[in-house]
Amino acid sequence: MAAIVEVKDVNMNFYTLEGELQVLYDLNFSLEEGKILALLGPSGCGKSTMLNILSGLLKPTSGQVRIDGKLGYMFQRDHLLEWRTIMDNITIGLEIQKKLNEEARQKIESLLKTYGLWDFRNRYPRELSGGMRQRVALIRTLSVDPDILLLDEAFSALDYQTRLLVSDDIYKIIKNEKKTTILVTHDISEAISMADFVLVLSKRPATIKGIHNINLTIEEEKTPLSARKAPEFKDYFNALWKELDIYED
Numbered sequence: 001m002a003a004i005v006e007v008k009d010v011n012m013n014f015y016t017l018e019g020e021l022q023v024l025y026d027l028n029f030s031l032e033e034g035k036i037l038a039l040l041g042p043s044g045c046g047k048s049t050m051l052n053i054l055s056g057l058l059k060p061t062s063g064q065v066r067i068d069g070k071l072g073y074m075f076q077r078d079h080l081l082e083w084r085t086i087m088d089n090i091t092i093g094l095e096i097q098k099k100l101n102e103e104a105r106q107k108i109e110s111l112l113k114t115y116g117l118w119d120f121r122n123r124y125p126r127e128l129s130g131g132m133r134q135r136v137a138l139i140r141t142l143s144v145d146p147d148i149l150l151l152d153e154a155f156s157a158l159d160y161q162t163r164l165l166v167s168d169d170i171y172k173i174i175k176n177e178k179k180t181t182i183l184v185t186h187d188i189s190e191a192i193s194m195a196d197f198v199l200v201l202s203k204r205p206a207t208i209k210g211i212h213n214i215n216l217t218i219e220e221e222k223t224p225l226s227a228r229k230a231p232e233f234k235d236y237f238n239a240l241w242k243e244l245d246i247y248e249d
């Protein structure tokens with residue numbers, strides 16, 4: 001199958017008052033439609049920079065990125081506006097783009113109903129739990145009907161238990177809606193439990209240390225929670241743990 005995302009020889013340097021900062025070094029990877037790729041790397045290695053390049057917010061110093069479809073970007077913080085209702089938070093992107101037509105409204109209505117938020121449409125963000133806020137942020141991202149989702153540490157603001165439940169929720173939504181996804185995380189277990197492929201980045205300047213195809217034996221339906229019970233889970237964990245530069249500075 002043809003790749004829907006292709007990253008070729010990408011280098012990124014930032015030029016600051018202190019001088020040149022080399023952040024990404026010679027990155028090459030691609031992703032097929034419908035797959036989930038996790039970018040796993042130590043803090044500050046350049047993961048968000050890579051997503052910003054994919055989204056077109058940043059231009060790489062050299063190299064190319066090819067994206068075959070429309071992108072949806074979900075940031076680390078949910079960025080919900082406290083003075084707007086849930087519905088008005090979800091429609092804001094379409095409103096700004098002047099694309100809030102009847103078809104879009106129906107799509108949003110169906111997403112809210114399917115994912116348990118319809119009864120909360122007239123509430124305000126502060127009335128929702130962290131997990132529900134994350135779901136609202138995802139539905140807002142889905143409302144523009146993207147082909148490819150970019151998720152930057154989407155769960156990191158949540159406590160551990162909520163995080164497990166929310167990643168399960170979000171995974172089911174991504175799979176249901178058949179979205180190709182690139183997610184950034186520094187949590188090894190999250191990467192293994194959610195992704196089809198895990199790409200391990202070194203510390204800065206980020207180079208690719210390895211790409212792992214995750215194949216887990218799961219009796220029930222695959223979700224991040226059931227994936228954690230697979231016998232191969234700990235083997236992937238050990239391999240990725242060794243590969244990550246966690247011990248150095």
Ligand SMILES: Nc1ncnc2c1ncn2[C@@H]1O[C@H](COP(=O)(O)OP(=O)(O)OP(=O)(O)O)[C@@H](O)[C@H]1O
Nearest residue numbers: 014016021023042043044045046047048049050186
């Ligand atoms: N616009 C910029 N100008 C200068 N330096 C930048 C800029 N954006 C990011 N950096 C630097 O580039 C490096 C990589 O940043 P980036 O945010 O991509 O890392 P990250 O892997 O996402 O980190 P974290 O895990 O903490 O989110 C950091 O040292 C950061 O300070």
Ligand SMILES: [Mg+2]
Nearest residue numbers: 047048049152
């Ligand atoms: Mg980041």
